[in-house]
Amino acid sequence: MTKQIQADVIIIGGGTGGCAAALGAARSGRSVVMTEAYEWIGGQLTSQVVPPDENRWIEQFGCTASYRTYRNAVRDYYRRFFPLTEQARARAGFNPGNAWVSRLSHEPRTALAVLRDMLAPYVHSGRLQIWTGYKPVRAETDGDEVISVTVCGQDGDKLVLTGSYFLDATEEGDVLPLAGVEYVTGAESVAETGERHALTGPANPRDIQAFTHCLALDYNEGEDYTIAKPREYDFWKSYQADFWPAPQLSWTVPSPSTLAPVTYVLLPEEGANPLFTYRRLADRSNFQPGAYKTDLSVVNWPQNDYWLGPIVDVAPEERHCHLERAKQLSLSLLYWMQTEAPRKDGGIGYPGLRPRPDATGAPHGLAQAPYIREGRRIRAEYTILEQHLSPADRPGGKAEKYPDTIGIGSYRIDLHPSTALRTFIDIPSLPFQIPLGALIPIRVNNLIAAAKNIGTTHITNGCYRLHPVEWNIGEAAGMLAAFCLDNGITPRGVRNSPQQLSSFQTRLRNNGFELEWPSIGAV
Structure with a gap:
């Protein structure tokens, strides 16, 4: 109609x-x-x-x-x-x-x-x-x-x-x-714009900033919300870009301004630079006891930036492929954190990380739309x-x-x-x-x-x-x-x-x- x-x-x-x-x-x-x-x-x-x-x-x-x-x-x-x-x-x-x-x-x-x-x-x-x-x-x-x-x-x-x-x-x-x-x-x-940080060679229409498929989750110590192993998990576990200081699925990333390696932790009680509070959406300490069982956070971190290909002005099949792979990256990061991530206490994995689809309006706690x-x-x-x-x-x-x-x-x-x-x-x-x-x-x-x-x-x-x-x-x-x-x-x-x-x-x-x-x- x-x-x-x-x-x-x-x-x-x-x-x-x-x-x-x-x-x-x-x-x-x-x-x-x-x-x-x-x-x-x-x-x-x-x-x-x-x-x-x-x-x-x-x-x-x-x-x-x-x-x-x-x-x-x-x-x-x-x-x-x-x-x-x-x-x-x-x-x-x-x-x-x-x-x-x-x-x-x-x-x-x-x-x-x-x-x-x-x-x-x-x-x-x-x-x-x-x-x-x-x-x-x-x-x-x-x-x-x-x-x-x-x-x-x-x-x-x-x-x-x-x-x-x-x-x-x-x-x-x-x-x-x-x-x-x-x-x-x-x-x-640089020949076109004169900008200090423009490309020294020819312009590149496919050279576009990474996009991110964000993911909302909370954390419940002692519980187990481990998701099914994502189909691309093995790829993302082994992937490391030439400009990255560690595997993609790790706590170590480059500082955006200095490019020096920075190592994060997950939770605030584990030390400095806790990723869980980086873009936390709801801090339960702001609310009366019982209102929120846990804090609510969003995974929009360096580890789930997707840069393996553009989604603008490409064939529909290529666009779909990259959009799906970005979802797989975010889910693989979650699975790695749940099952294999090293903890400050010497343990392995945080199975209490729970996806929150109710918070995003989309399956698996993923955002409805990629962050462009x-x-x-x-x-x-x-x-x-x-x-x-x-x-x-x-x-x-x-x-x-x-x-x-x-x-x-x-x-x-x-x-x-x-x-x-x-x-x-x-x-x-x-x-x-x-x-x-x-x-x-x-x-x-x-x-x-x-x-x-x-x-x-x-x-x-x-x-x-x-x-x-x-x-x-x-x-x-x-x-x-x-x-x-x-x-x-x-x-x-x-x-x-x-x-x-x-x-x-x-x-x-x-x-x-x-x-x-x-x-x-x-x-």
């Missing part, structure tokens, strides 16, 4: 950027349709099971007002419905998981509930339609305009979506090839380069100042090992702005990049890909589409008209966007 649906703004992809885009466009008075390939909206925050990676100033500044609303709502959700300890309830910076890499580590089901609540007023009024389980399969264009995008459901039903503006908020930039939008994949050459760090990137009106924000290239200690700023962000240039079998690139960056030109394709008039698919390079994608930045990009894209409709102008016209640009930036500020950083240093 095929159904025709029309709206002012069509958003393909209901991840972090897509949800923020829907919020921005619907709040601006426009009718919106948002589709999402997976059952849960929220992307990184939900279906990928990745708690927020944020800048160090996030509690004071460094995000949009709506993202701050999201953060506050997460804390309020626990305070309203969960039996917290008095200390946890009173803590202004309450961190449900007390993870050591996230200031607000929380469960994906909490994120899902909060996102649904934030979008509910627009869904209930009929201004916003959300269709989950639908993937884009076709786009119709007329010259430099997108006319429609067709999405297909899991049962074969199709929706033909028509609108004035189309926002690509998918995790891999899936609309771009369908609509013939010019884009880039992989790693650029890098996909397709538009060839944009403006491309963000390493030299625009690297301290090594900015003797004044400030990132490039963009007259068309639509927001701010901050994160290290953090590149995980790549599918060209290159190791980490993890270097400092200066707090940066998000230029409007990076959201606008060089040719197509009514498509806007609304997630990680903006005009970055392989290098700068490493710091523009995290939660609050993706949210800012998406929300700005939704508001841009609404502004263009209100004023009868294209995104390119907004950027190239000082008067229209100033008016749009005023609208952003009035809606809680921060467009400039205060004076702070590199991260």
